[in-house]
Amino acid sequence: MRHENPATLYRVATGVMPCDQKDTSGFAPTMRGEIMPTLRVVRRQLGLSTGNLLVLGALLSHLPCRDPKTGAERPITPDMMLVVFAGNRALCDRANGMDERVLRRHIGRLTEAGLVVRRSSASGKRFPLKRKGTIVDAFGIDLSPLLQRMEELREMAKQETELREEIRNLRARALAIRANLATQAVCLEERERLEDIRRVLRRTGLTPQDLGKVIAELQAASDAAVGLADTDQFSAATEANNYPKNPDLPNQHRKPVMHQMTPKMSASDGQNVRLEESLNIEDKKKKNPDPEEAWERCEELRSFYPDIDPTPEGVVKVIYDFGRMLNVNERTLIKACHSIGVGTMLRAMDHIAKNAARIARPERYLDRMIRDVETGVSIGWA
Numbered sequence: 001m002r003h004e005n006p007a008t009l010y011r012v013a014t015g016v017m018p019c020d021q022k023d024t025s026g027f028a029p030t031m032r033g034e035i036m037p038t039l040r041v042v043r044r045q046l047g048l049s050t051g052n053l054l055v056l057g058a059l060l061s062h063l064p065c066r067d068p069k070t071g072a073e074r075p076i077t078p079d080m081m082l083v084v085f086a087g088n089r090a091l092c093d094r095a096n097g098m099d100e101r102v103l104r105r106h107i108g109r110l111t112e113a114g115l116v117v118r119r120s121s122a123s124g125k126r127f128p129l130k131r132k133g134t135i136v137d138a139f140g141i142d143l144s145p146l147l148q149r150m151e152e153l154r155e156m157a158k159q160e161t162e163l164r165e166e167i168r169n170l171r172a173r174a175l176a177i178r179a180n181l182a183t184q185a186v187c188l189e190e191r192e193r194l195e196d197i198r199r200v201l202r203r204t205g206l207t208p209q210d211l212g213k214v215i216a217e218l219q220a221a222s223d224a225a226v227g228l229a230d231t232d233q234f235s236a237a238t239e240a241n242n243y244p245k246n247p248d249l250p251n252q253h254r255k256p257v258m259h260q261m262t263p264k265m266s267a268s269d270g271q272n273v274r275l276e277e278s279l280n281i282e283d284k285k286k287k288n289p290d291p292e293e294a295w296e297r298c299e300e301l302r303s304f305y306p307d308i309d310p311t312p313e314g315v316v317k318v319i320y321d322f323g324r325m326l327n328v329n330e331r332t333l334i335k336a337c338h339s340i341g342v343g344t345m346l347r348a349m350d351h352i353a354k355n356a357a358r359i360a361r362p363e364r365y366l367d368r369m370i371r372d373v374e375t376g377v378s379i380g381w382a
């Protein structure tokens with residue numbers, strides 16, 4: 001821990017030697033309001049806690065940055081008094097009433113980090129040194145090391161900001177691919193694997209390399225799912241070409257529709273039966289609407305997400321994001337998208353959003369809506 005020699009400071013006060021403030025290496029003028037935002041970004045690299053920053057902010061508040069004539073904030077320059085000689089009680093008051101023992105511990109940590117230097121008097125007290133009524137130096141806490149490192153700290157903050165933005169973009173991409181796979185997952189193992197990936201993506205210590213590996217794994221699974229779907233479509237098309245729906249084909253080229261023929265009987269079997277009308281096209285569309293069409297009808301959800309592109313991936317992302325806002329378990333969301341379809345699920349979430357004030361338990365309410373759809377109960381919200 002660095003301390004200045006009290007005898008040296010005494011000679012400065014009496015004019016025997018020039019003030020150390022003039023001999024310190026210079027730095028570019030810095031506005032006081034720029035210092036703390038920069039330090040918050042690089043706090044972890046410097047090994048500082050939030051308490052350390054709180055004490056450093058209290059120290060900075062004692063610098064004479066106000067113009068005595070206009071009261072305007074002026075930049076900190078090398079010729080300014082950079083030694084804070086306020087007592088512990090004054091510093092504690094500006095640090096939200098911090099205990100003095102905690103204050104001393106934080107000042108020690110700032111000294112170890114090379115941001116401040118203690119310039120101690122023989123008695124350990126802090127006070128200014130004057131010459132002809134003017135303060136020329138002081139015993140106290142010198143902030144010049146912090147200001148001399150501001151250029152370095154700004155560059156560190158810039159790199160850290162770019163890194164965080166890259167990680168945020170990679171995480172968003174991974175979550176989008178995962179959400180798309182979650183709508184296609186059928187077996188329990190796939191769902192559990194996607195749930196594990198979701199937990200991994202929530203970690204705070206992920207690097208771009210870690211996220212790149214997760215995205216590569218998800219992309220490989222997505223490509224495999226697309227390839228499987230293309231294979232199924234090709235098989236269906238081949239089967240249709242080999243066995244076209246032509247009534248003139250011989251019976252041996254047709255696939256049997258029923259394995260057993262029912263016994264001959266009259267159409268009514270002696271009963272007067274009225275056949276039920278089949279669902280028309282509009283009813284079928286209403287039961288399982290297209291996601292893009294359903295999104296146009298979801299006025300409440302569109303007010304929450306005005307900039308969402310209504311693609312299948314976009315609407316699935318809305319379902320998962322809004323589900324988290326409602327504190328709905330992700331397994332429930334996956335099950336719902338599989339059982340009632342993405343379009344109907346959008347309409348269900350829009351209904352919950354419209355009536356959120358009177359729905360105490362959204363997850364239980366959503367389960368009831370899913371059961372109503374699965375059992376064919378007449379519903380008005382879809």
